[in-house]
Amino acid sequence: MPYLLAPNDPTGAFPDPAEAMREPDGLLAVGGDLSTRRLINAYRHGIFPWYSEGDPILWWSPDPRTVLLPTRLHRARSLRKLLRRRPFGVTMDRDFPAVIHACAGPRADSQGTWLLPEMISAYCALHVHGIAHSVEVWQAGQLVGGLYGVAIGGVFFGESMFSRVDNASKVALVHLCEHAIGLDIELIDCQVLTAHIRRMGAQLMARAQFMARLQALRDRPLALGTWDDGRVHYPGGES
Numbered sequence: 001m002p003y004l005l006a007p008n009d010p011t012g013a014f015p016d017p018a019e020a021m022r023e024p025d026g027l028l029a030v031g032g033d034l035s036t037r038r039l040i041n042a043y044r045h046g047i048f049p050w051y052s053e054g055d056p057i058l059w060w061s062p063d064p065r066t067v068l069l070p071t072r073l074h075r076a077r078s079l080r081k082l083l084r085r086r087p088f089g090v091t092m093d094r095d096f097p098a099v100i101h102a103c104a105g106p107r108a109d110s111q112g113t114w115l116l117p118e119m120i121s122a123y124c125a126l127h128v129h130g131i132a133h134s135v136e137v138w139q140a141g142q143l144v145g146g147l148y149g150v151a152i153g154g155v156f157f158g159e160s161m162f163s164r165v166d167n168a169s170k171v172a173l174v175h176l177c178e179h180a181i182g183l184d185i186e187l188i189d190c191q192v193l194t195a196h197i198r199r200m201g202a203q204l205m206a207r208a209q210f211m212a213r214l215q216a217l218r219d220r221p222l223a224l225g226t227w228d229d230g231r232v233h234y235p236g237g238e239s
Helices: 036-044 077-085 096-103 117-128 168-182 195-199 207-217
Strands: 003-005 027-031 058-060 065-068 089-092 132-139 142-152 155-163 187-191 203-205
Touching: 036 117, 036 142, 065 207, 077 168, 089 168, 096 117, 096 132, 096 142, 096 155, 117 132, 117 142, 132 168, 142 168, 155 168, 155 207, 168 187, 168 195, 187 207, 203 207
Parallel strands: 003 027, 155 187
Antiparallel strands: 027 058, 065 187, 065 203, 089 132, 132 142, 142 155
């Protein structure tokens, strides 16, 4: 059975991720809250919230974990050709609320959303504290794609992405990897494997190995003020 977290006690410890259930894969704890303090504690221990409307807060740490190494991002030939044409401009932390609301929008392949209003508020609070970050993809002045996630030391926990035109989310991921290398971020957590990120080089990593990497990287100091640098970038080319 999953561990029951006390509500309104953000200092409460999470159980060891190794105790997570096998079915459903990775379910570790139930309850608690979405306070900034608890969320930071969760991510530092390889745990993330994911639940649907009407459910209690569910906390997960799946095994294996899907990860992407920024230096090993795969750019297909068609994507490289696209990047050379520079059809999109990319910014960071320019409009976090717009990105997370777009990620919460309806998808053609699913019903509803896991990004409930309280989740959106919680991640916007993390953004205000400089912990959650967004990548925005623009075309003709319109926001057409992007992603957001949580940065803890040398690890970026990717939460969600969206695309309103073809390839926009791929461009966001390319820029995230390029920027991560500059920040000395070695690992991008993608949580669950999808065909989209598998084609871009994502791989499965045993939870024990993931936790060891996280423990080694989570306290790495990073430069401040390096996300929104006031510039428009063109991934795969010059800024």
